Amino acid sequence: MRISGYIHILMIHCPVCDSVDARFLTQDRLDRNNCYFRCRECGSGFSELRVHSLAESAELHTSVYYTPENEGVRAVPAAEAYFLRRLLALKSTGRLLDVGCGRGSWLRYIRENSLFSVEGVEPSEEAASHAREVHGLSVRTGDLVSAAYPDNFFTAVYLRNVLEHVSNPRGLVREIRRILVPGGVCAVHVPNDASITNILKRWFYRAGLITEFGSLFYPIHVTGFTTGSLVRLFQDAGFACLRRETISKARRVYEFPLNRLDIPLLPAAVLEWALGMGNLLLGWFEKRSEALKAGKARSQKGKVQNERNNEINFIWG
Numbered sequence: 214m215r216i217s218g219y220i221h222i223l224m225i226h227c228p229v230c231d232s233v234d235a236r237f238l239t240q241d242r243l244d245r246n247n248c249y250f251r252c253r254e255c256g257s258g259f260s261e262l263r264v265h266s267l268a269e270s271a272e273l274h275t276s277v278y279y280t281p282e283n284e285g286v287r288a289v290p291a292a293e294a295y296f297l298r299r300l301l302a303l304k305s306t307g308r309l310l311d312v313g314c315g316r317g318s319w320l321r322y323i324r325e326n327s328l329f330s331v332e333g334v335e336p337s338e339e340a341a342s343h344a345r346e347v348h349g350l351s352v353r354t355g356d357l358v359s360a361a362y363p364d365n366f367f368t369a370v371y372l373r374n375v376l377e378h379v380s381n382p383r384g385l386v387r388e389i390r391r392i393l394v395p396g397g398v399c400a401v402h403v404p405n406d407a408s409i410t411n412i413l414k415r416w417f418y419r420a421g422l423i424t425e426f427g428s429l430f431y432p433i434h435v436t437g438f439t440t441g442s443l444v445r446l447f448q449d450a451g452f453a454c455l456r457r458e459t460i461s462k463a464r465r466v467y468e469f470p471l472n473r474l475d476i477p478l479l480p481a482a483v484l485e486w487a488l489g490m491g492n493l494l495l496g497w498f499e500k501r502s503e504a505l506k507a508g509k510a511r512s513q514k515g516k517v518q519n520e521r522n523n524e525i526n527f528i529w530g
């Protein structure tokens with residue numbers, strides 16, 4: 214088994230920074246063909262197996278997320294008001310695209326509470342139809358590349374809990390850069406794989422108590438981001454980080470209702486709030502022009518390296 218692990222380390226690439234320098238973490242308890250790794254270069258955790266077929270991914274996510282019973286799972290009013298306020302401080306008009314907009318409730322909220330002209334793209338036909346027919350939204354079915362938006366088209370792009378699901382986050386971020394206007398903003402939500410509650414969940418996983426390895430659970434969540442690795446992903450694609458923050462499950466603006474496991478972990482959630490290591494990671498990234506991208510790349514290099522090293526020190530398991 215260990216030999217198998219070492220062979221994997223030699224062959225697999227980190228989905229965030231493309232490095233082949235990764236350490237084996239553990240074998241997937243539900244699918245013995247899968248293993249989890251952590252990149253030594255950027256600090257991301259990731260699943261070795263990934264769902265590459267758009268049709269398979271759409272079917273999988275439809276069955277897990279886009280059922281009538283789950284309609285309200287993302288609707289925490291205090292959280293939505295908070296997220297929109299944060300975005301409006303940076304961009305408040307123009308075209309906004311919600312990538313992976315699901316059944317459209319977040320996009321509808323933005324339409325009703327801002328001056329943005331809104332559009333969505335969603336791989337699940339069931340969810341996209343719901344967004345069009347029930348909410349009257351302009352939503353294309355498919356992935357972002359197949360939607361084929363023009364260059365420099367959107368002022369803002371929203372990626373709410375999407376990056377951790379996709380097989381190729383680097384390709385997705387490059388496509389977002391292409392369709393954003395220079396100076397356009399991409400707002401991102403991902404689970405923070407370096408949060409204290411996710412560190413504890415990795416311990417519980419190894420004790421055989423749960424099936425989620427921190428923020429990773431194949432085939433749904435296949436990349437585990439940290440603050441450093443999320444910033445690295447966007448900077449490599451030609452973005453500048455305008456702002457980033459984490460939100461603990463103990464805060465009122467945490468975007469999901471707490472589940473059964475979250476209740477005993479609340480003391481840890483309070484601690485991660487105090488330490489700035491919350492479970493939800495938010496980032497706002499601005500598309501730099503080509504000239505700025507080339508000019509600032511060298512000056513940013515040392516700073517990014519320091520951020521990366523500090524981040525890696527906080528990751529356990």
Ligand SMILES: [Zn+2]
Pocket residue numbers: 227228229230231232252253254255256257
């Ligand atoms: Zn990496």
